[in-house]
Amino acid sequence: MNPIRISLLNLPLSRCLVRIAIFSIFFGLLSVISISAQQSADTANAVPDSQLVEFALSPPFEVSAKDTPNDGGGSITVIWQRSADDLPNGIVTEYRVMRSNADQPEVFAEVGDVAAGETKPTYRYHDGNASDDEQYYYKVAAVTISGDDAETTQEVVAESDVTGPVSSSAQWFDWRRINAFVGVLLLCGFIMFYINRAKAGKKIFIRKIAGLDAVDEAVGRATEMGKKIFYIPGTQDMDNVQTIAGVTILGRVAEKAAQYDTWLEVPVSRSLVMVTAKEVVKEAYAKAGRPDAFHEDQVHYLTDDQFGYAAGIDGMVVREKPATIFYMGAFYAESLILAETGNSIGAIQIAGTGMPSQLPFFVAACDYTLIGEELFAASAYLSREPKLIGSLKGQDVGKGLILAAILLGILLETFNVWNFSSLFSVIN
Amino acid sequence: MEHFAVWVAAFLTLGIVSFLYKDNPWYKLSEAIFVGISAGYWFVVLFWDNIYGKFWNGIFPEELIDSAGNVVTREPDYWLLVGAVLGTLMLLRLIPKIGWISRWPLAFIIGCTSGLYLINYFSSNMMRQVEATIMPLVGHWVLDPATSQNAFSAFSGADIFSNLVLVIGTFTGLVYFYFSKEHRGAFGGTAKVGIFFIMITFGASFGYTVMSRMSLLIGRADFLLFDWLGLVR
Amino acid sequence: MLVAGIILVLTVIAYLAKVVGGFEGVQFSPTVSVIVVILLAASLLWILVLTLKGRLIGRRVVFLYVGIAVSLPLFMSISQKIVISPETQQLYDAISELPSGAKVLVSFDYDPPSAPELQPMAEAFLYYCFTHDFKVIVIGLWPQGPQQANLAIDKLLALPEIEAKNLQYGIDYVNLGYQAGNEFVIQRMGGSFESMFPTDYSGHPYSDLELVRNIRNFSNIDYSFNLSAGYPGTQEWVQVAVDRYGLSMGGGNTAVQAPMMYTYLQAGQLAGLLGGMNGAAEFEKLVGREDKGTRFMLSQSFAHMVVIAFILIGNVAFIVGGRKKKL
Amino acid sequence: MRREIPLAITGIVGVVFVVQYFIPHFPFSRMNDWFSDWFSIVQACAIWLGALNLLKISAQKIAARKSDWIYSIVIVACFFLIVIIGFIEGESFRGQGTAFSWLYDYVYTPLSATMFAILAFFVASASYRAFRARNFEATLLLGAAFFVMLGRVPVGDMLTAFLPDGYRLSALASWVMNFPQAAGQRAIMIGIALGIVSTSLRIILGIERSHLGGE
Numbered sequence A: 001m002n003p004i005r006i007s008l009l010n011l012p013l014s015r016c017l018v019r020i021a022i023f024s025i026f027f028g029l030l031s032v033i034s035i036s037a038q039q040s041a042d043t044a045n046a047v048p049d050s051q052l053v054e055f056a057l058s059p060p061f062e063v064s065a066k067d068t069p070n071d072g073g074g075s076i077t078v079i080w081q082r083s084a085d086d087l088p089n090g091i092v093t094e095y096r097v098m099r100s101n102a103d104q105p106e107v108f109a110e111v112g113d114v115a116a117g118e119t120k121p122t123y124r125y126h127d128g129n130a131s132d133d134e135q136y137y138y139k140v141a142a143v144t145i146s147g148d149d150a151e152t153t154q155e156v157v158a159e160s161d162v163t164g165p166v167s168s169s170a171q172w173f174d175w176r177r178i179n180a181f182v183g184v185l186l187l188c189g190f191i192m193f194y195i196n197r198a199k200a201g202k203k204i205f206i207r208k209i210a211g212l213d214a215v216d217e218a219v220g221r222a223t224e225m226g227k228k229i230f231y232i233p234g235t236q237d238m239d240n241v242q243t244i245a246g247v248t249i250l251g252r253v254a255e256k257a258a259q260y261d262t263w264l265e266v267p268v269s270r271s272l273v274m275v276t277a278k279e280v281v282k283e284a285y286a287k288a289g290r291p292d293a294f295h296e297d298q299v300h301y302l303t304d305d306q307f308g309y310a311a312g313i314d315g316m317v318v319r320e321k322p323a324t325i326f327y328m329g330a331f332y333a334e335s336l337i338l339a340e341t342g343n344s345i346g347a348i349q350i351a352g353t354g355m356p357s358q359l360p361f362f363v364a365a366c367d368y369t370l371i372g373e374e375l376f377a378a379s380a381y382l383s384r385e386p387k388l389i390g391s392l393k394g395q396d397v398g399k400g401l402i403l404a405a406i407l408l409g410i411l412l413e414t415f416n417v418w419n420f421s422s423l424f425s426v427i428n
Numbered sequence B: 001m002e003h004f005a006v007w008v009a010a011f012l013t014l015g016i017v018s019f020l021y022k023d024n025p026w027y028k029l030s031e032a033i034f035v036g037i038s039a040g041y042w043f044v045v046l047f048w049d050n051i052y053g054k055f056w057n058g059i060f061p062e063e064l065i066d067s068a069g070n071v072v073t074r075e076p077d078y079w080l081l082v083g084a085v086l087g088t089l090m091l092l093r094l095i096p097k098i099g100w101i102s103r104w105p106l107a108f109i110i111g112c113t114s115g116l117y118l119i120n121y122f123s124s125n126m127m128r129q130v131e132a133t134i135m136p137l138v139g140h141w142v143l144d145p146a147t148s149q150n151a152f153s154a155f156s157g158a159d160i161f162s163n164l165v166l167v168i169g170t171f172t173g174l175v176y177f178y179f180s181k182e183h184r185g186a187f188g189g190t191a192k193v194g195i196f197f198i199m200i201t202f203g204a205s206f207g208y209t210v211m212s213r214m215s216l217l218i219g220r221a222d223f224l225l226f227d228w229l230g231l232v233r
Numbered sequence C: 001m002l003v004a005g006i007i008l009v010l011t012v013i014a015y016l017a018k019v020v021g022g023f024e025g026v027q028f029s030p031t032v033s034v035i036v037v038i039l040l041a042a043s044l045l046w047i048l049v050l051t052l053k054g055r056l057i058g059r060r061v062v063f064l065y066v067g068i069a070v071s072l073p074l075f076m077s078i079s080q081k082i083v084i085s086p087e088t089q090q091l092y093d094a095i096s097e098l099p100s101g102a103k104v105l106v107s108f109d110y111d112p113p114s115a116p117e118l119q120p121m122a123e124a125f126l127y128y129c130f131t132h133d134f135k136v137i138v139i140g141l142w143p144q145g146p147q148q149a150n151l152a153i154d155k156l157l158a159l160p161e162i163e164a165k166n167l168q169y170g171i172d173y174v175n176l177g178y179q180a181g182n183e184f185v186i187q188r189m190g191g192s193f194e195s196m197f198p199t200d201y202s203g204h205p206y207s208d209l210e211l212v213r214n215i216r217n218f219s220n221i222d223y224s225f226n227l228s229a230g231y232p233g234t235q236e237w238v239q240v241a242v243d244r245y246g247l248s249m250g251g252g253n254t255a256v257q258a259p260m261m262y263t264y265l266q267a268g269q270l271a272g273l274l275g276g277m278n279g280a281a282e283f284e285k286l287v288g289r290e291d292k293g294t295r296f297m298l299s300q301s302f303a304h305m306v307v308i309a310f311i312l313i314g315n316v317a318f319i320v321g322g323r324k325k326k327l
Numbered sequence D: 001m002r003r004e005i006p007l008a009i010t011g012i013v014g015v016v017f018v019v020q021y022f023i024p025h026f027p028f029s030r031m032n033d034w035f036s037d038w039f040s041i042v043q044a045c046a047i048w049l050g051a052l053n054l055l056k057i058s059a060q061k062i063a064a065r066k067s068d069w070i071y072s073i074v075i076v077a078c079f080f081l082i083v084i085i086g087f088i089e090g091e092s093f094r095g096q097g098t099a100f101s102w103l104y105d106y107v108y109t110p111l112s113a114t115m116f117a118i119l120a121f122f123v124a125s126a127s128y129r130a131f132r133a134r135n136f137e138a139t140l141l142l143g144a145a146f147f148v149m150l151g152r153v154p155v156g157d158m159l160t161a162f163l164p165d166g167y168r169l170s171a172l173a174s175w176v177m178n179f180p181q182a183a184g185q186r187a188i189m190i191g192i193a194l195g196i197v198s199t200s201l202r203i204i205l206g207i208e209r210s211h212l213g214g215e
Helices: A013-041 A049-053 A175-199 A210-225 A241-260 A271-287 A306-320 A334-344 A359-365 A373-383 A386-414 A420-424 B002-020 B025-059 B080-094 B096-133 B157-176 B185-228 C002-019 C030-052 C059-075 C086-096 C112-131 C145-157 C183-189 C234-245 C258-266 C276-287 C292-320 D004-022 D028-063 D069-092 D099-117 D119-130 D136-151 D154-159 D169-178 D180-205
Strands: A061-067 A076-081 A094-101 A109-115 A122-127 A136-146 A154-159 A163-166 A229-232 A264-268 A299-301 A324-328 A348-353 A368-371 B139-144 B149-154 C103-109 C135-140 C173-178 C223-228 C249-253 C273-275
Touching: A061 A136, A061 A163, A076 A136, A094 A122, A109 A122, A175 A386, A175 B096, A175 D004, A175 D180, A210 A229, A210 A241, A210 A324, A210 A348, A210 A368, A210 A373, A229 A241, A229 A306, A241 A264, A241 A271, A241 A324, A241 A348, A241 A373, A241 B096, A241 D180, A264 A271, A264 A306, A271 A299, A271 B080, A271 B096, A271 D028, A299 D028, A306 A334, A306 B025, A306 D099, A324 A334, A334 A348, A334 A359, A334 D119, A348 A359, A348 A373, A359 A368, A359 B185, A359 D119, A368 A373, A373 A386, A373 D180, A386 A420, A386 B096, A386 B157, A386 D180, A420 B096, B002 B025, B002 B185, B002 C002, B002 D099, B025 B080, B025 D028, B025 D069, B025 D099, B080 B096, B080 D028, B096 B157, B096 D004, B096 D028, B096 D180, B157 B185, B157 D180, B185 C059, B185 C112, B185 C276, B185 C292, B185 D099, B185 D119, B185 D136, B185 D169, B185 D180, C030 C059, C030 C292, C059 C292, C059 D119, C086 C112, C086 C249, C086 C258, C086 C273, C086 C276, C103 C112, C103 C145, C112 C135, C112 C145, C112 C223, C112 C249, C112 C276, C112 C292, C112 D099, C135 C145, C145 C173, C183 C234, C223 C234, C234 C249, C234 C258, C249 C258, C249 C276, C258 C273, C273 C276, C276 C292, C292 D119, C292 D136, C292 D154, D004 D028, D004 D180, D028 D069, D069 D099, D099 D119, D136 D154, D136 D169, D154 D169, D169 D180
Parallel strands: A229 A264, A229 A324, A264 A299, A324 A348, A348 A368, C103 C135, C103 C223, C135 C173, C223 C249, C249 C273
Antiparallel strands: A061 A076, A076 A122, A094 A109, A094 A136, A136 A154, A136 A163, B139 B149
């Protein structure tokens, strides 16, 4: 059994009471001593006692509490209007939100505080420690604290009326996200529509992507030179879509390598990527009709460490001098270390990543670079499977809608017709 | 020991740097040490942080004693067992006969990742970027308190130009990524402008990163010349 | 092998000179420095002439020059005119308004690889705090952070002007150590520091430390400074501590991160910002203790100039080469 | 069956993880955290596979006396050294004064800091080679890099001191970063988001399935 705690002090109630008792005795003595000292020293110019130790503070008003909407329960929102003494540079330092249970409605405990001095008159506090099956009462106190540390602190408190009962609950749909919901449905709808159309045999045009047209040439060159191909599926783990995209492209490249009978080596930096890449390469060799040519050690692990991996790859590249190197996936700072070393041995390098910060380095050091979205289109482009190509068309329709929305939105906002951008605002 | 330590660090530092000249035994040794130590480092760290710290302590929470001397107990989080099951299935790969079961946890992870990325990138990257691009181009409409009507306050010429650059750049850049239409004619011209913007982007962010990268090297040079050899005053 | 042997012998001599002989290192006088700069520029011109004649240089030459551009300035004593940027000035103004005895929270959110940029900032900031009798509370959201803090503190305590102040651990400064949990740590510190840091870095209970005993949460902190190299970092501090708890805060960021922070600066959520080596050098100048940031800045300028020189040389080669040759 | 079950798992789990974004109710509200917990556990289990693979490949090299086999011995020795120390020192392996932290400070840190630092050399050689005014695109790349690089050091403003404040190189560099650079970045980011939605959808629908291997 846990003793009741005053959450902010993180002390059990009993100890709190003892502390409060000690404090009040201490302050009581202090004030008595100081008042009598003042009075004896300055009898001619006496100040009324009330001004020295306490003054009236106006409480916050219109306190209300309700279940926080669009959440997973366990939270109640308390809203109040500021105290009359809380104007900019007013004397109120903070508001304390206090709560009691339906079992003991009179026993209030502090659940949180909010700093005063906001410019807006309405304050709100989310009490995230509510339990969904309990009823609560709330009140809010305006507090003025003077003094710097615990020993000299003096507080004046003005409490509001009690509001309640109220209880929290969980909702099944977050209505603030309805725009994202509609958007995702639309975009996925387009993609699926075009996938079906392509399945039904409708031809879809796809423009040339130079980096992907070069894949054949790059694999062919390695074959001619009798050298290896290195494939690096990024340095992130399988919980990154870019890695998954990199691994699917690996499947297409491995198929070509199997057809040409060229040694493809995949050194990876994550164990899960190793497991997946092995499956992919094995399957690709089987598809190409060369299951016997697949070797387990084609895919191997080096180290999870970003720069340890880069050091290892650098060594392998200069020693084994592959004719072609692919970099497809998520990269960080190691991108340029790898690409410059590959460049120095004269390998053909084809890179693709969705990391905007690393794209410039690949562009500078590689022969071909797939920029962002092109990486995600690569698997479809290389496979030429109608279903996959269809998804690219769906993506483009989405893009067209975005372009139209940008134009329309700018027009509407420039002429002050409608705040169009709010349609796209995301709440987290 | 301190002398030894700083020499070890300097030896390894120079070993890596020597690669810039050419591959050599010194680099090979440093590289092998790096690969071995870092693989082992992550092996240990993942074990203690993830398996022991997250899983074991999550299922069998330790009793903590707080500053007041009270024992704080935490609820065990049995949901972590799902992770343990997935991890165990993964390890079945070591047994060739039933190794194929490891595709299940893999399929699970890929499914989660796809779902999460789909919605996260849609909502934060796409919606947020589109929202930021849609803006009034030539001026604000501000509420005039005197007449309580919206009054137009124009941006400066420079601001209008900057906004136009931002909008045109985003628009044409997106056109460049169009896959299902040939880049010819007016459409091709727009895409061409888009690639110009993308090139400026690459150049600028390349130039920007140079500063940070140089400071890393300065730090190493300082270690060698100051901390190690004491050549610099 | 021979080269490695020579390097080894030379380094052993240098090391012995330092350890046994008490050799204090060299510094070029301004005249020598200028001569070195001129020689460097002349050699670059020579490369340009070679390129014009059609002889192209390889990447190793570029590497060599980068190495020289970074190391030589460390020996030089040329003063570079450092212009104080408004964001650095703002940080300085914010801390110069604090009274002596003010409680300052410094969060070290970086690890050794980012130290070249952030350590000079940390030292300059702590130097100002110690010389102005601020009470310093150190924490870290990155595991290596508190260690970096101790390195900076130990270095500063050895300075004569600070040694004279006879600062005491637990009274004038504390290091509360690292706590895992990223922005949730900041959030819970808003309730109680003690709940997140029951003991300090070396295991003393929170309540035994005189400096922090009476500090409950952010409301008892007068100013805070965050040294950040990524996540968690300044962004999280601003979102939680500044926005929710009204902490007054300044940031020190790596050059890669700094541009993202300008929005916070403009919105008034950050009271001052140091960005990259540049920011460190500016702040050192304001604080009046020019150290590594300033010295490193010279290397930084040289390195940029060398890179730019090689870009120019490369383009000259390209134009002279009839725009045809594949380089 | 070896293919259908994984496909079904991916599809169902994928849809659930899309939907969780819109449902604040338990258990959907906690799925994000669960996944990150589960993933970190799977990751920690899987690293055994990786480590065994590294040891196996190294052992093969040593056994076959392939070129540079001696370095494979170093890899294996270093791996065991740090792993054994890490397990002996237990939970508090990171503490001050442990052998593990010595290895971290004097072996691991200098190695990774140096590897990170040699990027400076590569940045220089890449810009020497790549930033050439071959055509209009390359000239834009070059120009943007040039101005931003100069604008970031005091020299840049010194060279343009004759211009009024706000028009010097540092101001130009920040304008380039804030407008044309940001525009290009935005187009790339929106494109990436579309690509990710499409790729994820293909995986969830089971159209893209090469990652699941064959029969």
